[in-house]
Amino acid sequence: MSNQIIRVLRDPECIKTFVQNDWMILVQQTYACYLTGRLAYLFKKNDLMDSIPHKVRWHFESATTMAEAHKIDISIEIKKIRQALKMTGVKPVFLKGTAYLLAEDEAGRGRTFADVDIYVPKERLGAVENALSWGGWSKEQLTPYDESYYYHWMHEIPPMIHSIRGTTLDVHHNLMPLTSRFNFDAGKLNAQDQTTPGVLPPEDRLLHSIVHLFMETSYEKGLRDLSDIDLLIKQFSSSDSRFWQVLLNRSEELGLNRLLFYGLRYAQIILGTSIVDSTFIRLKDNGMPNRFILSIMDKIVIAVMSDTKKEKSLPLQISHFALFVRGHWLKMPLHTLTYHVIHKSFNNLRDLVVNSDK
C-alpha cells in the first residue's frame, strides 16, 4: 500500500491528482496516524477542501469540528489550572499540545490530545500538588512498581485526573527524565515566551518537541509528532531570520545537539522540511552520530514513521522494539534499564514471539 499520508503532508496539493483508490488509502491512513484533523487544517489552509470528493469530505469536516471543540475544552482546562495554582503563586509553563494551542502555533491546529502537560519548578512541586488536589485533581492508583518508577526516574509525577471533568494533567518538574543521558538543566528553560505568557520561547518549544519524540518509547503517534516538528520549523524559520542561529546556540547550551540532529534529519528526509544547509554543517562535528549508528537509526526511524498500517510485520515489530529499548536506554542507568525493560516489555516481547506466526 502506498504511503499517501506522507505524500500529502509533504505537498497537500498532490490530492488534485488523486483517484478513488488514493482517497480510500488516505482516509484509512489519516485515522491510523491520528492526523485527520491536521490534514483537514492543511486542506483548508491551502484552499483545497473543494478538491476533496464530496463523499470523503465529511471526515475532514467532522475532524475540524472535533478539533474546535477540543480547543474549547483545553482553554477551559488552562483557566482552571491557573485558577487552582493561584494560591501557590506558581505560574505553570504549558507544554506540548497545550502550548501549541496557547501560542496559536500551526502545530496546534486540528490537533487533539488526551493530556494537558505543565512544567513547575521542582522545589514547588509539593505546593502545586497540594493546590491541585484542592482543585479536584487526584493521582491515579498506580502499582507500587510504577509509583517508584515515577518518583525515582521520571521528569513528571504520575498523571492527575480531575474528579469531575475526567481530564488528565501531567505535571512535569523537569523537562527530561532525572537520570537522562542528556545533561539538561530545567532551570535554564524557565525563560518564558515574549509574546505568549505560559509557554516556552520558540526555540525551546521546538527543542522540547524534538527531545520528546526522540526519547519516546512508543511511536504510535510518531508521524503526528514529526509533523508537529515540521510545522514548528516552518513557522519559526519563516518568521525570524535569526531562528537557526538562536536554535543552534540554544541546543549547544543545553547539550541537545544529538537529538536536534535527529529531529531535523528525519523531518527533512520524511516530510521534506527545508533546513538551512549551514545548520547540518554545524551539527556535523557536534551532534551527528557515527556512520554505523546513523545507518541503523535511518532504517528503524524511517520504517517506524512510515508505518501507516500498524499491521506489524516482523521486521517492523523489531524496529518498534528497538526504539522502545532505545527510549529507555536514554532515560536510565544500565542496571535500572535492564530491569525496567524486562518488566515493562514483557507484553511486547510476548507479542513479538507469539504473534510472529504471520
Add this chain to the structure above:
Amino acid sequence: MKLAEVESAQLSHLLQGEGLIVQTGRFTSRINSSSENISNDILTLYGNTDFIESKLYDFNVEINPGKGLRKWLRPQITFSFSSIQPFTPLPANQATPMLEWGLNWCVSNHYHQNIIIHAAVLEKNGKALILPGQPGAGKSTLCAALAYSAGFRLLSDELTLIELDGSKVNPNPRPVSLKNKSIDIIREMVPGILCTETVHDTQKGSVSLFRPADKAVENANKPAKPGIVLFPKFNPDIAEYELIEVSRPHALVELANQSFNYPVLCQQGFEALSAFIDSSQCFRLEYNGDLAKAIEIIEDLMLYE
C-alpha cells in the same frame, strides 16, 4: 443486484480478501474478516441491500480472530477501524454483535455533521417518532414491534441523526439489536423474520440481530420531519399504561444528556436540539409490556397535528 443474490463463495472471497463493501445504513463500510460465521450473518442482515462492487466507502473495518497462541486456547475476535482497535477483544462467537457495535462506534465517534442521540427512531406519515431510553426502558422492543408489525418505517434502532438546523431526522437503517426476552417476543410476533442466531453471555446478555424491512433499506435517503419524542418506561407493576406530556425544556435537557456528540458540537448542538424540539411534541409513556396497547397509543399520538 442485491447482496443476497451474490454467490456465497464470492462473498467469503471478498470478505477474506480485498474486503466486501456493504451499505451499512447511511454509510458504506468496507468489511474485512476471516471469521467463519460472519459471511452468513452479513447475508442474513444485509441481504436486501444493494451489492456494491467499487465505491468510495466511509469506514474501513476488520473483524478478525486474535493472533498468537491464544487463538488455540480461547478463540477471540478483535474489531479494528482503520488499524485502530477501540475495544478489548471478545470471545470469537460474538463476532457479529461486535461488528454491529463497532459500526455504531464508527458513526457516533466520527460523524459530526448531525447531532447524534442515543435513541431509536421510526417514521410514519413523514413524521419521526423518537424513542430515547436508558437500557431496560424497552425502547428496542418497542422499536422492533413498531417496525415489524405496525407499519412504521425504521430509521435506526440506536442512533438518531438530527440535521444541525433541527429540520429533520436522517435515516441510518441497520439491523435491529434485541436482547434477552425481547428476542423471543419479536420472533413470535413476526413468524419467519430474518435474524441471526442468539449469542449468549455478551456484555449485554443474549443478543440477536434482525434484518430491517426492505422499505427501511430502500428509503435510506428519505428523512423524516420532527414529530413525537416519546420517552418509554417499562414498568411491569403498572395496571395499564400512563401517558404524560413532557415539557419541551425538560425533553431538551434529556436529549442533550443522551447525545453522543453534544460536547463536540457545543452551542451548535444545543441550537439544533432547540429547533428540533420546538417542532416536536414530547411524552413519557409508562407501559407494562402490553405491546399491542402501546402500539395503539403511539399510533394515536402520531395522528396528532
Add this chain to the structure above:
Amino acid sequence: MEPPPRFRLLKQPLSSYQDGSNIVYYLPESKQTLMLPIVASEILAKLSAAFPASIRLDSLYDSNSSKQTRKTVKKIVNVFSDIGLTEELE
C-alpha cells in the same frame, strides 16, 4: 441592617430555550445544559439591561414579592454566579 449585596453581569446571555414555565441555558464553560424556572430569564433580562454596571439584589424583585419569590431569585443569582455569569461585589 446590612444593605442587600450588589451584583454584576460578567457575560451577556448564552443560547437558551424556553416555554411558559422553564428556561434551559447552554453553558459554554462546561458545555452542559442548565434548566431553571422561567423567572430566571426575567432576572437575566434585568441584569442584561444594567450590563456592565452592577445592580442591587433587591432590585431584581419588587416590594410586594413573596418571601418565596425572593428566595428563588437569590438562589438563581447564586446559580448564575456558580456558572461564571455574575459576580457579587463587595
